[in-house]
Amino acid sequence: MSPTAVEAPLLLLFLLAAALLCPLGGARLLVEMTVVRNASSIGALCLDGSLPAYHLDRGFGAGAGNWLLQFEGGGWCNDVTSCFERANSRRGSTHLMTKWEDFSGILSNNASLNPDFYNWNRVKLRYCDGASFAGDALFDNGTSVLHFKGQKIWESIILDLLPKGLGTARKALLSGCSAGGLATFLHCENFTNYLPRNASVKCLSDAGFFLDLRDIGLNHTMRNFYKDLVALQGMERNLNENCTASSYFPELCIFPQYSLKYITTPFFILNSAYDVFQFHHGLVPPSADLHGHWNHCKLNPADCSELQIQRRNVHKFMFCSLPK
Secondary structure, eight states: OOHHHHHHHHHHHHHHHHHHHSOOSSOOOEEEEEEOTTGGGGTOOOTTSOOOEEEEEOOOGGGTTEEEEEEOOOOOOOSHHHHHHHHTSTTTOGGGSOSEEEOOGGGOOOTTTOTTTTTSEEEEEOOOSSSTTOOOEEEEOSSOEEEEOHHHHHHHHHHHHGGGTGGGOSEEEEEEETHHHHHHHHHHHHHHHTSOTTSEEEEEEESOOOOOOOOTTSOOHHHHHHHHHHHHHTOGGGSOHHHHHTOSSGGGGGSHHHHGGGOOSOEEEEOOTTOHHHIIIIISOGGGOTTOTTHHHHHOGGGOOHHHHHHHHHHHHHHHTSOO
16 A cells, blocks of 8 residues: 555544644634632642633533533643642643633534534633643642642532533533543543433543653653653552553553553544654653754654654554554
């Protein structure tokens, strides 16, 4: 099969993602932030201690009984230093976030741009914990505190939405991008437990399938990063329990390649075979390319050597050969 034929389906996926995430034209829909006022009663706090929040645009017509929830993305912090930095930014404090969010793409209320979900109840969950909404720990050195409470944040937002109609949903889609896409893997099964047994529930991860693989120096850079993340933020107890019970290294169940087989809810995965973040930070992290031999290849794939292309294709094969 020719390279063109192989890449054609990927191109269609990219065009679909572009259409969902970057729609053209139309009036902007700005949705106000809703702060979960009683979240502290269950210990749900952002890194800096501020209250969690979300944005909700109500559904209407035939979509009034359907719900779409989207996890916001934005990386992670896996050590105290980076988490303190994050706590003083919009990634760790709702005090520093924009209070109005532009609902576009899959969150749009424009029927021509978002025909499947335009009239659903659409929710954006703001990301302020640095662990894909799955941590449950506290750092306190006597002078400073960091709240690693992503799991509680997830629970508090769901509990706030249930009486607003989520509890009687007919259809529901849990989605997210990047770190939010990883959160979708982590919470997909739990999400179904909150909804009526006869509800149609599905999950969608966009660019959230992060791989456990060796980098070009044969080191487990991504594995070590996520192991530190799981340990610091107390995530292990919130990983898929069937996966952790079946693994000698339960912390690795943060990786979708190990946990996916235990997810029974219908799941859609959108991921580039040449994911830029994973290429730059997983396959060729700076620590594995001290002399910058891969710099040109990372900036422009057309400048990759034959050997570099082969190494990239191994990464692509690992993703594309995973069980569908």
